[in-house]
Amino acid sequence: TGTGRVGRSSANAHIARRAGGSGNYAGRPRVGGAQPQSSSVRKNDDSGIVIGVVVVCVIAAAIFIAVMMSSQSSSGWAPPKQPESAKPLPRKTETLPDRPIASPPTGMIPTKTPPPKATPTPAADPIAKAPTLSRAELLHQIADFRLEERFQSALIAAQKLETADERDSLQKAIAAQHDSRKKDLEVVVANNTDGDLIRKMLAPALTVWGMPGDAEWATALIAKSEQSSAPFAATPATGQGPTSDEPQKPPFTGEVSPLTGQPLAVQPPRETPAAVDPKATAPAPAANASGKDPVVQANGLIDQALIANQSTAAQQALTNLDAALPEARALKRKVDLWTRRAALINRVAPTGKAKLRLPNPNGEQWDVTGCDATAVEVSSPSGTRTTLPWNQFAAKEAAKVFQDAVNSGESSGDEHATAIVMLLLAGDQAMANVQAKKAKGIFEPEVSADVDTLLSLHKRRELSDLIARGNDALKAGNVKALNDTLAEIKKTDKAGQAAMAAQIARLEEGVAKLATARTAPAAGQGKDKVLFDINDDLLSFPDIDGKWQVNSGVVANLTDGAHLGRHDLGGAKTMSMRFQTSQNKGTLTVEFRGAKVTMDLAASTYVASGKAVGRTKGFNFIAKLPYTLLLERRDDTHTSLQFNNGVETADILVADLSDSMKVTVDGGASISIEEIEIVRETKSAPAVDRKAAFKVIGWDPLGGAFMEPPAIVLPSNPGAPSGIATALKDNVAGYSFEVKGIGSLRIQLGRQSDKDSKWVTLDVELPKSPNEVKPLSVRWTDRAISVYDGKGVEIATQALAERFTHLMISATNQATLIGTPRIEFKAP
Structure with missing residues (x-):
């Protein structure tokens, strides 16, 4: 024991001298239960550790403060300013303390890095988001580009599709659309001489299309048209040429008539007489030179144009009618309602009040979510949305969508009239009448009058179609078809028959002439x-x-x-x-x-x-x-x-x-x-001879099968397919033969005595060319039946679970076996 001094304090401490091998030293427990003499006295080594830690912390703090002050004095600890030019700022050299800290904490010591180079902002790319778009979204985008005639953008977007087949198919379609549009414009330009009109028509080619050579092509067309420009000719409506006060110019339409294929230009409205008595009844339309009702003709042309989604052609058909006629006013409302039809769908579809559905080509129902004048947006049961043109769906299917929408409730008179117009375009007069009765109290008086006129016009058109059918039967000399048509005409309303009395009388005279002609000798038959x-x-x-x-x-x-x-x-x-x-x-x-x-x-x-x-x-x-x-x-x-x-x-x-x-x-x-x-048609041999001929070769005929030796003909025979059958023999393993025809060849195994048993059936497609011969072999074992081609490759097979007694070969449409099937015997 003794006295020791630590720091500025003094205390008595027990100093335990280390004996050899005793293990008694600081930091290690004493053995044998030895304890220190005083609990208030701390070990000297423990005090040294604590003091060392304190000293290290003080030094570290001093170094940290020095580094902070040094950095602050050199850089001011301010964020770097944005450069005024694209040149990077020079990098400054940092002066570190004499004793740097190894691995300092991230973010504690600021460092200066050169700012990034300033780069010009790229122009907005219309398809910049394409790489992140899904396939459905990308197809939507391509469809929009094609609708807007942005052909180059559509091609670029199509390149981002994943599959090569889809890329190639879309790119070819876009290129074909572009070429078709150029040809259409060339035709339209060739038939117009107004320079302003031509420049307006070709403006998209100069500014929107974006394809190589479009601008040069458009510029050349404009220059060519300016060289051959001529005054506009007299309008067909008035027969008068242009005047100095009001030059006549056909407004641009950009469409081609679906009826004639000619470029369309809206004709100016027909001039009305200077003095018209408002109380006078509008004159009934006179028949034209061909004897056809002009109103019925115009109604037919308008329907064809609207079904083809060409509103301009419909407007042009209206110009041939007197605007004072009630039928003309009704037809004008018809075109107007059709033009605004998308508003009804876009109002009802988002509310979910009605199930608006259209069938896809596989028959699966798609939900309609919106539409515009040319296309409809649909959603599949899986949630995938796509936009399809209206003309992909049948007129009746489209009409049902509008009918369901208007029947969802809270529909206006115009919306009910729109549904009636769509039903009439689909040819569903009965449902149009039902819809008109439902909305009778909703219509405004003018709308109600126009709807009644449209329903009456449709009946007149049906009668006109019947008379046209009768004329066709008369030209063809078909007495039965002509009589049937006249019977249907008699069922129509009397007012319509009175209006068409002359045409009906002509058909009745034709029946008498044909009946007389049937009794006369037939004229010479032409070459077949x-x-x-x-x-x-x-x-x-x-x-x-x-x-x-x-x-x-x-x-x-x-x-x-x-x-x-x-x-x-x-x-x-x-x-x-x-x-x-x-x-x-x-x-x-x-x-x-x-x-x-x-x-x-x-x-x-x-x-x-x-x-x-x-x-x-x-x-x-x-x-x-x-x-x-x-x-x-x-x-x-x-x-x-x-x-x-x-x-x-x-x-x-x-x-x-x-x-x-x-x-x-x-x-x-x-x-x-x-x-x-x-x-x-050639007559087949009598049934007795036919069966006898087959009996010789060991087969039985089925349906209309007959022999033209050495061939076996299996003609088309609805309800009972033509074929041949034979009983299975123990030593026979199969048959080989050559066949040609249309459709497929059906090979079956069954039991003739058990009508309720299931036949084992294999269908083999015949070549697309009816004259191409296909060699086949049919073989069977106890376990399976198989069909092989001429090279021995198996093309159809099916397992067998029971024994059968007969083999049958038949044609689903028509076929010819080149010769009698050759027997293949079992191996001995």
């Missing part, structure tokens, strides 16, 4: 295969109108409205025609024994009609490319249609079979026909 090698080939078509020219194996129409027809096809089964068009313009109509195919060459669509008007379908008609059309009568009520050997097919339900065919060219179309061939 016409190749148009000589002018006399036109004699095969006694019903001919317009001018046709035969030259180098083709016949071409020289006038619009020309047609070729004949009425000696009572036993005809098929009609085929090979043709091409020189330009995508106008319509081509082919009629064969009650079936009718109307091809819109400009829109690349067709309508197959028979008992009822068919739905419009798309099919590309490319100028100067040959096409084949085949119409085949399958039975008394069904006819099949094929384009290009089955590339496009359709079935037509026929009301009655005529003995006529007709080819008509309208709307400015220019058609060249290389060949027309008629195939007449």
Whole structure:
């Protein structure tokens, strides 16, 4: 023990000397329960540690303060100012303390870094957000660009789609739209001589389109038009030329008529007489030179224009009517309501009060969320939104959307009238009448009068259509169709019949003449295969109108409205025609024994009609490319249609079979026909002989199957497919054969005695070309049945769970087995 001094204090402390191996030293517990002599005395080593820590903290604080003062004096601790130019500021050298702190805390010591270079703000890119857009949003954006004719922006946006096929498809469509727009403008410019008008038409090409060469093309057209400018001709409405006081100029429309294919220019309004008695009744419209009611004609043209979404063409049809007529006022309201129709949908759709739905091509219902004059926005059940053109949907489907919207409640008289207009455009007179009765108390007097007039006009138009159908039947010599049409005419209202008395009397006279003609000897039958090698080939078509020219194996129409027809096809089964068009313009109509195919060459669509008007379908008609059309009568009520050997097919339900065919060219179309061939029906052999022939080869005929040795023909036979059947033999493993035809070949295994058993069925698609032969083999075991092609590749198979007794081979449409199926025996 002793006395020690620590710092400025003194205290008694127990000094424990370390004995060798005792382990008694500072910081380690004593062994053997040894305790310090006094609890108030601290160990010397512990005091030293505390003092050391304090000293280190003091030094660190001093260093930190020195560094802060040094930095503050050198930089003033102010944020760096923004540079006035793009040159970076020079970097200053920092003077650090003699004893820098290792790894100082982040943010405690400020450092000076050069400010970023000033860069000019890039111009706004209309599709700058495209990389972050979803596929649906990007497609919406592309659709908007195409609608605004911003073709270059649309192409750039299309490049950002993920899949190559989708990119290529959209880019081709955009380029085609651009080329089509240029061609349309070239036609419009060629038919106008006003410089201001032409510059206005070509302004988008100079400023909006953005495609390479657009500005030069537009500038050249403007220069060319200025060189050949001429005074505007007399207007068709008044027959007067321009005056010095009021020069007549056709306002620009930018549209092409869907009816004639010609450029549209709104005609000036018809001049009204100087003195008109307001109490006088408006005169009834007089029939034009063709004997047709001009009001009914105008109503039909307006409907066609509105369905084609061409309001300018509808306005042009109105200019041919006397504005004082009540029908003209009603038709004007019709166009006005149609133009403003989007407001009804946009008011009702966001509220969710009504389920506004349209079907997609797969039949799935889409919700309508909004629309404008040209397109409708729909949402799928998964929530994906897209914008589609109105003309993608049938007129009845669109009309139902407007009807549902107006019936949601709180609709105005104009909105009810809008729904009625849409129903009339869809041809639904019955629902239009129902809607008119619902809204009778809501209409203003003027609106009510116009709606009644529109409903009456639709009835007049239906009667006019019936008379046109009767005239067609009269030209075709179809007595049954003419009598049916007259029966329908008699069911219409008496006032309409009185207005059309002369036309109805002409149809009744035609029935008597046709009945007399049927008793006379038939005229000579024309050739069934016409190749148009000589002018006399036109004699095969006694019903001919317009001018046709035969030259180098083709016949071409020289006038619009020309047609070729004949009425000696009572036993005809098929009609085929090979043709091409020189330009995508106008319509081509082919009629064969009650079936009718109307091809819109400009829109690349067709309508197959028979008992009822068919739905419009798309099919590309490319100028100067040959096409084949085949119409085949399958039975008394069904006819099949094929384009290009089955590339496009359709079935037509026929009301009655005529003995006529007709080819008509309208709307400015220019058609060249290389060949027309008629195939007449051949009678099959008697049933006894037919069965006997099959019995020789070990097969039984089914349906209409017959033999043309060595071939086995399986003709189209609705309700009972044509085919052959044979019993399975223990030593037979299968059959091989060659087949051609249309549709698919059906191969089945079953038990003939058990009608309720399920047949095992394999369907094999036949080649697209009806004349292409396809080799097939069908083989079976206890476990499975399979079909193989000519190279031995399996193309269809199905497992077997039971034993069967018979094999059947049939045609879903029509097929021909080139020879008797060859037996393949089991291996011994």
